[in-house]
Amino acid sequence: MNKQILVSALGAMLLASCADHFDQNFETVRPGKEAQYGYLEQYDALKEYIKDRPNFHLGIGTAVDEYNKKELVYALTNSNFNETVAGNAMKMSSCVADDGSMNFDKVSEYVKNATDAGLSVYGHTLAWHAQQPNKYLKRLIADKELPPAGDNPGLIITSGDPKANTWDYEIYYDLDEPLKAGKTYEISLNVRGTNPGTIDFWPGKKDGSATQYGAGSFTVAESAVDNSFSFTPNADIDRMRFCFGKIGGTLYFDNFVLKEKGSDHNIAVNSTFDEDDISHWTKVPWVEISYKIGNVAGAAAVEIENEVHERTYTDGPFPFFAMGCEPPVVNGAIHFVPTGDWSQFFVMSGGENKLSEEGNYVVYLDITSSKDASGVELTMQNGWGGSAQAITVSVPVSAGRQTVKLPMPNIVGGDYDIILKPQTADATLDVHSVKVCQVKKSNTKPLTPEEKKEALTPVLQDWIYGMMEATEGKVKAWDVVNEAISGEDKDGDGFYDLQSATRGTVTPDDAKNNFYWQDYLGDIEYVRTAVAAARKGFADAGGKSEELKLFINDYNLETAYDQNKKLKSLIHWIEEWEKDDVTKIDGIGSQMHITYSMDPDKQKKNEEAYENMLRLMVDSHKLVRISELDMGLEDKNGNLVNTTDMTEEQHKAMRAYYEFIVKKYLEIVPENQQWGICQWCATDSPANSGWRAGLPVGLWDLDYYRKHTYGGFAAGLGAPEYWNDAK
Secondary structure: HHHHHHHHHHHHOHHHHHHHHOOOOOOOOOOOHHHHHHHHHOOOOOHHHOOOOOOEEEEEEEEEEHHHOOOHHHHHHHHHEEEEEOOOOOOOOHHHHOOOEEEHHHHHHHHHHHHHHOEEEOOOOEEEOOOOOOHHHHHHHOOEEEEOOOOOOOEEEEEEOOHHHHHEEEEEEEEEEEEEEOEEEEEEEEEEEEOEEEEEEEEEEEOOOOOOOOOEEEEEEOOOOOEEEEEEOOOOOOEEEEEEEOOOOOOEEEEEEEOOOOOOOOOOOOOOOOOOOOEEEOOOOOOOOEEEEEEHHHHOEEEEEEEEEEEEEOOOOOOEEEEOOOOOOEEEEEEEEOOOOOEEEEEEEEHHHOOOOOOOEEEEEEEEEEEOEEEEEEEEOOOOOOEEEEEEEEEEEEOOOEEEEEEEEOOOOEEOEEEEOOOOOOOOOOEEEEEEEEEOOOEEEEOOHHHHOOOOOOOOHHHHHHHHHHHOOOEEEEEEEEEEEEOOOOOOOOOOEEOOOOOOOHHHHEEEHHHOOOOOOOHHHHHHHHHHHHHHHHHHHOOOOOHHHEEEEEEOOOOOOOOOOOHHHHHHHHHHHHHHHHOOOOEEEEEEEEEEEHHHHHHHHHHHHHHHHHHHHHOOOEEEEEEEEEEEEEEEOEEOOOOOHHOHHHHHHHHHHHHHHHHHHHHHOOOOHHEEEEEEOOEOOOOOOOOOOOOOOOOOOOOOOOOHHHHHHHHHHOOOOHHOOOO
8 A cells, every 4th residue: 555655656756756766765675575576676666777778679579448547557658668659549449440531639639648758659569460340341241232223023143252264163054946057046145143254155055966056145244235246056956055154143134035047936934034934944963053033123133041050959957057046958948037127047058159240130939828928138248248239139939939030230340249138027037949040132242352452442541641640750660560470371482471361371270250451452562551651641730751650560570380381471571561662661570578597508598599589680781779678478389487486596587588599689780770668567467357367477477576576687688696795
């Protein structure tokens, strides 16, 4: 309590006097630990040791909400560091809502507070695949709805994805009387389809002989096209072959006319498809297509319910959490007897029912009610508390067994629980099954790669312009692209490929949960677009162009297991991005989320790989930045050690490694290439943290007392090794 009072007083003092010593009137060493940690009181604030290096950026990862309170985090940051990096607040998903609107209020407040306190702000991050507004971005490239073709009926032909050969999908029109060789015929057909391209017309005989290849073709587009041409059979023929394997999708035929030239007689039967007669149309049995006569406009708007998940119930204990009751499973159904207002149960849990961002769901309940009842209430909910999204609908039920449909059009991506609550206290329900379907329209088609690129490029640009405008040219260094490189070389060119959801260089979960811009903008254009937008946006916001520094930031650049191959690959990719002589990358940032090994051989390799990383970065002639330094520790068997289980020997080993890392940076990297070092975690990680939970990653412990690692970091910067004289 005394410590917190001192902290509050310190915060007020900093606001009043801009004092820069965090340890003034503040305990730096935990009471009762003076024997082991008392020497740490001799150290000054960390930034005091870089006063002779005015261009060295000593950074710290910062929780922006805490910093903006101007309390403990604010005081610690301002006293020990000259640069601050937002942990999450400057990432796209923190600023861009699901509807695409942007809000930079928190960012603007943070930048003002930091720059007013004399710190520089390092921007993290402009372009990344994680922490993106996925719902918004995926909606921009969702399948588009095709325009209606009109009110007339027509022949609807449905196939699958495009194939390699035109004959992989085909449909026939068989004639009652053959067309005669040498005579000229005129054919016309109104056609549109979900995929653009051409249908090859091959007239011939039903027995497969005398096929006339290249007799003509029909153009297919999203809007209906009137096609017509003439052909002259080279043999008597009785079959019209329409081959569309290379386009696939769904076709809509209307106004099919076949005449001998100079005649008004239409040989085609039911040519306008206004009768329920498709007897002349056929397909080969091994071709996967279906065809029917239907209203073409109506068919284009049909809603298709694709089943996402179904749960049925068998005899046994009730499988889900319930409130107010413990319903048993009897005869393949949950037998539910309400007992009050909070009488409810889960018919499906979120872990088994992850829904996509496209939304538009409907839920079907197969239930039996003991009597007519005012209704059952069903809630779909993702999580609990203030941030949870929940939608509730209610429908009446009748006595007996029935299927109840509950539309949930506004539910979008996430893990949703489905909770059932009867609104009547005296009707019992037997729930036989629950089914979740996503409703999609049949008249949609995927955007082409070009259309997706066209839709997304201005979104990336506008996001970067907005961030630059909000920071008013005050943030002069940025991670322009974050974590672009994968750990695989699938194309065999000797370098790791870019991360990609479409080329198998990321895990299935990452592919599902992240948004890889390079899959849509291209491996080269993705980075060039981000760089160009950053430079334009910075200048438009009043920044001096020569002051802007753009970094590519990535992890595992210091690893020994691949002999720094990821860094070598990153340098290769930077060379590719810069080949246009316009794009310029100023620096490389190495996320060093490292682990000290108590196995001396492994630790030696770690240190050698780190030194090699620095030399490779220097040879790239780019600025060198250690961007996210934090450290855990593993025992000789490779098991991570939690903070609560650390020994003094292990703490001191980490201190030595910090000293080594900082000293080698200053030793190997020429001063004109030194950007600086950013310590990512000020304190150790709490046991419930989402980042390296329970590990000793900080320079301070969770109560903000200095650790041995603080001394190692300070000694690396040039402070004396006070522990040598400690008693």
